[in-house]
Amino acid sequence: MKDLKSVLKNAYHGRRVMVTGYTGFKGSWLCLWLESMGAELSGYSLAAPSTPSHFELLKKAGSFKSARFQEGDIRDLEKLTAFMREVNPEIVFHMAAQPLVRLSYNEPIETYDTNVMGTLKVFEACRKVKNVRAIVNVTSDKCYENREWLWGYRENEPMGGFDPYSSSKGCAEILTASYRRSYFHPSKFEQTHSTLLASVRAGNVIGGGDWAADRLVPDIARSTSEGRATEIRQPQSTRPWQHVLEPLAGYLLLGGKLLEGKVEFADGWNFGPDADGGRQVQDVMDRFAKSWTKAKFDTPMMMKTNVHEAHLLQLDSAKARRLLSWTPRLSFDETVKWTAGWYRAHYEQGLTISMDQLSEFEGRV
Numbered sequence: 001m002k003d004l005k006s007v008l009k010n011a012y013h014g015r016r017v018m019v020t021g022y023t024g025f026k027g028s029w030l031c032l033w034l035e036s037m038g039a040e041l042s043g044y045s046l047a048a049p050s051t052p053s054h055f056e057l058l059k060k061a062g063s064f065k066s067a068r069f070q071e072g073d074i075r076d077l078e079k080l081t082a083f084m085r086e087v088n089p090e091i092v093f094h095m096a097a098q099p100l101v102r103l104s105y106n107e108p109i110e111t112y113d114t115n116v117m118g119t120l121k122v123f124e125a126c127r128k129v130k131n132v133r134a135i136v137n138v139t140s141d142k143c144y145e146n147r148e149w150l151w152g153y154r155e156n157e158p159m160g161g162f163d164p165y166s167s168s169k170g171c172a173e174i175l176t177a178s179y180r181r182s183y184f185h186p187s188k189f190e191q192t193h194s195t196l197l198a199s200v201r202a203g204n205v206i207g208g209g210d211w212a213a214d215r216l217v218p219d220i221a222r223s224t225s226e227g228r229a230t231e232i233r234q235p236q237s238t239r240p241w242q243h244v245l246e247p248l249a250g251y252l253l254l255g256g257k258l259l260e261g262k263v264e265f266a267d268g269w270n271f272g273p274d275a276d277g278g279r280q281v282q283d284v285m286d287r288f289a290k291s292w293t294k295a296k297f298d299t300p301m302m303m304k305t306n307v308h309e310a311h312l313l314q315l316d317s318a319k320a321r322r323l324l325s326w327t328p329r330l331s332f333d334e335t336v337k338w339t340a341g342w343y344r345a346h347y348e349q350g351l352t353i354s355m356d357q358l359s360e361f362e363g364r365v
């Protein structure tokens with residue numbers, strides 16, 4: 001296989017690509033990547049969900065030269081459709097969402113409304129504008145019914161979700177499957193429609209530029225920058241950590257196949273870390289502190305939370321490895337080192353090193 005950089009550049013250079021959720025953590029990295037490949041980029045999203053914001057930092061640094069960005073709510077079908085008519089995307093990466101489990105307990109209506117009805121509106125807008133050839137809908141590893149077992153979940157496992165966020169992502173998957181059968185059936189491609197629809201599931205993503213509330217790495221970055229110890233709730237919890245660029249590489253490889261009109265790729269896809277990524281919170285803390293020695297931690301004796309937290313849910317990503325030649329490129333150590341290094345450069349030197357990290361990542365085999 002050719003190297004990642006040339007495969008992706010070949011797929012996206014000069015292509016009209018739209019990203020929903022471009023102001024978010026994953027969306028801003030994806031936009032940076034697409035821009036660097038020479039895509040004709042557009043984005044639709046609410047304002048950045050945090051201050052600081054990775055998107056705003058990149059924008060200020062002049063990273064988006066000719067991109068067309070529009071602030072707007074995906075639930076506003078009229079505005080969304082008008083924007084899509086204007087930018088006429090060939091492919092849409094749908095990332096706009098309410099992505100936080102804890103917030104979903106407090107705001108279930110907003111969560112379902114955004115993640116399910118919002119996704120429905122994105123699909124409807126794509127149907128209305130007609131020229132969209134590919135849609136990649138970003139859901140989550142939490143979309144699966146968690147049976148609390150040790151084995152990895154495969155793409156054909158039942159959807160579920162305990163908390164409102166996870167369940168909303170399970171619903172978004174069911175919605176995707178329905179739209180694929182009803183309007184975008186692969187067997188009717190280029191006959192009754194010209195759109196291939198896929199969904200992608202990844203897990204606990206870390207990397208520089210995330211400032212979301214209630215996530216481990218942003219919590220560590222914020223408190224370290226303020227000279228405070230980070231209070232860690234459950235250091236023994238195990239999670240499948242991966243660098244943000246890993247699943248994004250998978251989404252892009254998949255999008256490339258859809259743009260080529262390969263109907264067999266219009267399906268659900270897992271992009272999880274390998275066994276090396278399944279580590280305890282404690283491992284993240286230790287590795288983070290090695291790269292940013294100012295990081296200190298405080299672990300009060302098992303703070304009690306009333307909120308249910310799912311146990312380790314691992315993805316089986318054999319399909320992506322086999323059919324997309326996708327593979328994780330960074331070890332767990334590198335993943336945390338790159339993440340800590342990003343925040344350290346931001347807080348101590350005022351630098352945004354995203355493009356350097358992206359170039360290094362692309363060079364990896």
Ligand SMILES: NC(=O)c1ccc[n+]([C@@H]2O[C@H](COP(=O)([O-])OP(=O)(O)OC[C@H]3O[C@@H](n4cnc5c(N)ncnc54)[C@H](O)[C@@H]3O)[C@@H](O)[C@H]2O)c1
Nearest residue numbers: 021023024025026045046073074096097099140203204205
């Ligand atoms: N970060 C992770 O670890 C992780 C893991 C699995 C899945 N995901 C999924 O990846 C996607 C991106 O997550 P993220 O971590 O970048 O989240 P984020 O909160 O950083 O970004 C969410 C984006 O969605 C936008 N948005 C929210 N509601 C909107 C609305 N109603 N209309 C338009 N835009 C709206 C926000 O403005 C922002 O741009 C989400 O679908 C999330 O569920 C994230």
